[in-house]
Amino acid sequence: MEVGMRVVFMGTPDFAVATLEDIINAGHIVEAVVTQPDKPKGRGGAVAMSPVKETALEHGIEVLQPVKVKNDNEFYERMKQIDPDVIVVVAFGQILPDSILELPKYGCINVHASLLPAYRGAAPIQWAVIDGLEETGVTTMQMDHGLDTGDIIMQSRIRLDAKETGGSLFDRLSSEGGRLLVKTLEAVENGTATRTKQDDSLSNYAKMLTKSLGNIDFNEGAVNIERLIRGLNPWPSAYTHLNGKTLKIWEADVCECNDDNMKPGTVFNVTKDGFCVKCGKDALSIGEVQLEGKKRMASDAFLRGFKLESGTVLG
Structure with a gap:
């Protein structure tokens, strides 16, 4: 590619950073980045920039x-001034109006972390793990008017590892998204990109x-709970209660228990x-x-500092 496309990039969290970096490295000209306003973060409430802004x-x-x-009329006028070839959207966090969707020559292209039409919506990565895909x-x-439609x-496509967590899958799909978007821009620019309508009957949310969601219900089967633990790692995390205190469970394996009276x-x-x-x-x-x-620790370290007895009921 000799001269890259003129791009406006819209994104906010860590997940979007790899795609922004890949667009720049592929030689496209990122004219502007649009991201959510800075927000107070942590206990001190210091104002923090989004990873994409950084x-x-x-x-x-x-x-x-x-x-x-x-x-925002001022924003729209700035977009018209920039007159991008394409707007790339990755986990931006706002619905785009028609005026923005229709502005660029090649429209708005979104990177979504699922195999659409499956897993439209806000948390496709974690639900893929929780649901045992x-x-x-x-x-x-x-992009069109709908939500991921x-x-x-x-x-x-990527296969999930047996011990995949929400965090590990997030990292893998973030990298994959950047690579795929660069390939997509090349096809769009060359006129070789195909567009396939989604089958709405196959969609889920x-x-x-x-x-x-992380509050563990031990009445569920162990397989489902183990997936929940992995899917919600690192956020918001799966937890239960022990003697009135929250006990986060970060890692577990399914094992047999034939005592139906327990x-x-x-x-x-x-x-x-x-x-x-x-x-x-x-x-x-x-x-x-x-x-x-307390700090996160392996169970053996936890048991050295805490007397946990058989028969204790969690929850």
């Missing part, structure tokens, strides 16, 4: 931060994650190396935990 400033790219793209991927899509341009949530088989918890079906051998106010 990356844009490192590269000396103009940053725009409209509170609401939809109603063997395969997921990324999709580049021509536009025509598919390209897809790339990956709803937003909440902290309460109440789900009951701790058993406590050794110096670890412990098990009865579930609705089978049990979990707990590998890594974090008691409220």
Whole structure:
């Protein structure tokens, strides 16, 4: 590619950074980056920039931060001035109005972390792990008015590892998304890109994650709980309660338990190396935990500092 496309990039979290870097490295001209306004973060409430803004400033790219793209005339006029060939959108966090969708020559292209039409919505990465998928991927899509409903341009598939977490899959799909987007821009510019309508009947919705989702119900089967633990690692994390304190569970393995009289949530088989918890079906051998106010640690280290007895009921 001799002269790159003129791009406006819209994105906010870590996930979008790899795509922005790949666009720059591929020789495209990023005229501006649009990201969510700076927000207070952490206990001190210090105002923090989005990861995408930090990356844009490192590269000396103009940053725009409209509170609401939809109603911001000044922002729209700036977009018209820039007159980009394409707008690339990766986890930006705002709905784009028609005026923006229709502005660039090649429209708006979105990178979405699922194999659309499956897992439209806010948290496709984590739900892929929680639901026990063997395969997921990324999709580049021509944006339209709907939520992740536009025509598919390209897809790339990856297999989930047996111990895949929300965090590890996030990193893998972020890298894959950048690569796929660069290929997509090349095809769009060359006029070789194909666009395939989504089959809405095959769609499902990956709803937003909440902290309460991580509250473990030990009446569920161990397989489902183990997936939940991995899917919510590192955020918002899966947890239970021990003596009134929150106990985060970071890592566990499914193991057999044939005692049907034992109440789900009951701790058993406590050794110096670890412990098990009865579930609705089978049990979990707990590998890594974090008691409220303490550091994350392997179960053997936890048991050296905390007297946990068989028969204790979690929850």
